[in-house]
Amino acid sequence: MKPEYKIISDLIEKDAKVLDVGCDDGTLMEFLKTNKNANIRGIEISKEKVQICIAKGLTVIEGNAEFDLKQFPNDSFEYVVLGQTLQAFINPETVIRELLRVGNKAIVTIPNFGHWKVRLNLLFRGTMPITNSLPHDWYNTPNIHMCTIKDFVRFSKIINFKIFKSLALINQNVSDINKSNLIFKNLFGELGIFLIEKINEN
DSSP states (O other): OOTHHHHHHHHSOTTOEEEEETOTTSHHHHHHHHHHOOEEEEEESOHHHHHHHHHTTOOEEEOOHHHHGGGSOTTOEEEEEEESOGGGSSOHHHHHHHHHHHEEEEEEEEEOTTSHHHHHIIIIIOSOOOOSSSOSOTTTOSOSSOOOHHHHHHHHHHTTEEEEEEEEEETTEEEEOOTTTHHHHHHHOSEEEEEEEEOOOO
16 A cells, blocks of 8 residues: 555545545555545546456546546535646646545645655766656656646645645655745655645635
């Protein structure tokens, strides 16, 4: 089980209605169902993984989140989860807006391209890095929009959404990100975990 699943679970209230976007084989869905009694649904682009989820008794539909979230009405869920997938979309801005339209809150996790190992790899080897959170070579990676923890914080101001809580995963330990430690967390965090919500324009 991915280390961030427990962190995601801790951000979700018990008995909440949740949508897992890019739910993979349903491991997180099962975890939330067991630990938070979540009323959970999933959407997954891989037909094979959808079949695995259905075989587990999970409610999952096949679809591409970049285009198919529009089928869900506004505020259908209390939480929408997007785990380590934002960087694989052609238009991350559209996806974030859709997450916050469909859900009251969204939990977004990103592999941090600003991690020191990534920086050293680029500096000394001059090649795209391979790490635990970035396991693919440049030519077969699904990632097309790599970003850092610092980039995501800046992104929230550009497209105007609120970061309710931000966390960094460092050596399996989780800690808060704030203005005073952002540079440090951006250097040492392997993963950024953000609980976000739309800003009320009224």
